[in-house]
Amino acid sequence: MKIIKDYKLARELLERSLPYSGDNKIESVVKEIIECVKRDGDKALLNYTERFDGAKLKSLEVTAKEKAAARLQQTDPHLYSALSFAADRIEKFHKTCMRKYGKGFLRDGLGQQVLPLERVGIYVPGGTASYPSTVLMTAIPARVAGVKEIIMVTPCGKDGKVPANTLAATEIAGVNRIFKIGGAQAVAALAFGTASVPQVDKICGPGNIYVMTAKKLVYGIVDIDALQGPSEIVVIADGTADPVFCAADLIAQSEHDALASSIFITTSAALAVKVQEELKKQLAKLKRNAITTRALTANGKIIIVKDMKQAIELTNLYAPEHLSLMVKDARKYIGQIKNAGCICAGQYSPVVLGDYVAGPSHALPTGGSARFSSPLVVQDFLKINSIIALDDSDIAKLGPPALLLAENEGLTGHANAIKIRLNKKKTR
Numbered sequence: 001m002k003i004i005k006d007y008k009l010a011r012e013l014l015e016r017s018l019p020y021s022g023d024n025k026i027e028s029v030v031k032e033i034i035e036c037v038k039r040d041g042d043k044a045l046l047n048y049t050e051r052f053d054g055a056k057l058k059s060l061e062v063t064a065k066e067k068a069a070a071r072l073q074q075t076d077p078h079l080y081s082a083l084s085f086a087a088d089r090i091e092k093f094h095k096t097c098m099r100k101y102g103k104g105f106l107r108d109g110l111g112q113q114v115l116p117l118e119r120v121g122i123y124v125p126g127g128t129a130s131y132p133s134t135v136l137m138t139a140i141p142a143r144v145a146g147v148k149e150i151i152m153v154t155p156c157g158k159d160g161k162v163p164a165n166t167l168a169a170t171e172i173a174g175v176n177r178i179f180k181i182g183g184a185q186a187v188a189a190l191a192f193g194t195a196s197v198p199q200v201d202k203i204c205g206p207g208n209i210y211v212m213t214a215k216k217l218v219y220g221i222v223d224i225d226a227l228q229g230p231s232e233i234v235v236i237a238d239g240t241a242d243p244v245f246c247a248a249d250l251i252a253q254s255e256h257d258a259l260a261s262s263i264f265i266t267t268s269a270a271l272a273v274k275v276q277e278e279l280k281k282q283l284a285k286l287k288r289n290a291i292t293t294r295a296l297t298a299n300g301k302i303i304i305v306k307d308m309k310q311a312i313e314l315t316n317l318y319a320p321e322h323l324s325l326m327v328k329d330a331r332k333y334i335g336q337i338k339n340a341g342c343i344c345a346g347q348y349s350p351v352v353l354g355d356y357v358a359g360p361s362h363a364l365p366t367g368g369s370a371r372f373s374s375p376l377v378v379q380d381f382l383k384i385n386s387i388i389a390l391d392d393s394d395i396a397k398l399g400p401p402a403l404l405l406a407e408n409e410g411l412t413g414h415a416n417a418i419k420i421r422l423n424k425k426k427t428r
Helices: 007-014 024-040 042-053 064-073 077-098 132-145 164-173 183-192 209-218 243-254 269-284 289-299 308-318 330-336 351-356 392-408 412-427
Strands: 104-107 110-116 119-123 149-153 177-179 202-204 232-237 261-266 301-304 322-326 342-345 382-388
Touching: 007 301, 007 308, 024 042, 024 183, 024 209, 042 183, 064 164, 077 132, 077 164, 104 382, 119 132, 119 183, 132 149, 132 164, 149 183, 183 202, 183 209, 232 243, 232 308, 243 261, 243 269, 243 289, 243 322, 243 351, 261 269, 261 289, 261 308, 269 289, 269 301, 308 330, 322 330, 322 351, 330 342, 342 351, 392 412
Parallel strands: 119 149, 119 202, 149 177, 232 261, 232 322, 261 301, 322 342
Antiparallel strands: 104 110, 110 382
């Protein structure tokens, strides 16, 4: 990671266009996959699973027998305990958030009714790796919101199996049904439904560029949570920060993907040099050294600023997925952060705790979309009906101005719907 001392140059480097514009070639491929799934249903899903995942399946859905076998043979009890611990914290956090919504209100004939979505789909990456934490982070907020049916899709391995730890997480989180499909084809199946896979109201969860492109293309047929891209972190640090902590947190997010972005912004030139040195030390011991090094080399930056004002200006400009405030009295700066998916304040609030056990979902806005969007929360699984329940006395008060507005717009049918009620009231 190179050190940048020019504030103007730093601003230019951190400015970015609208998040996730997509790729025309990939979009063309994904459109073809979606149309094939719409047309051929389960047959297309089985073919794509064999083609992309190397698994020749007889059935798309994980059976009760498969769940039982996984439960008996593989899940480490300590891991199961850790998953349960995380689930408990995630559930408590979202229940606290849910309390302020209630079921709505009705006052003076006007109000709102708050209802959960009936059925949602969650996408959990898989295949070569497993992500039980993503199961918890997407399914639990849905369950807390009151969603009746949670459908999960995840790629299987070449053996046609879903990892035991992922299946364990589905039981803890309350997932109703699991399908061994991934990629754009899984998104298409959730959006349109097939003989095996039920159509959902909303699709949530992270995935690769094909998954994100598919989510983008089916939006409007179903709702989606967001278009999550590669992981991002900005670390703001002053002279009090521990360079070992700073380097560890930059590496942690960079090891996700060679496209991940790690930005270090500091008011201390001495700390910048120490972090640069510490990165080299920690990378040498890292299992995913090659991926992490590529990410840090291509997308990593160390920026020296004159004060916290400049650091915060750059952060709000970049609008990162994760922000770590490694500064003295970190909490006092929280109110100045306008654009960030998750703010981790203090040296003992690492982003990794948020990835697994802190409580808020790790499904966060990326690519600058933190300027206008939010993390996955219970609200994402709720919908609101407006309620208008007025009586004849309200017509006398509201009718005349509504009549004038309708006549002004030239909508005589609208005007008549008011007139006949006003006239009926006069004849009583």
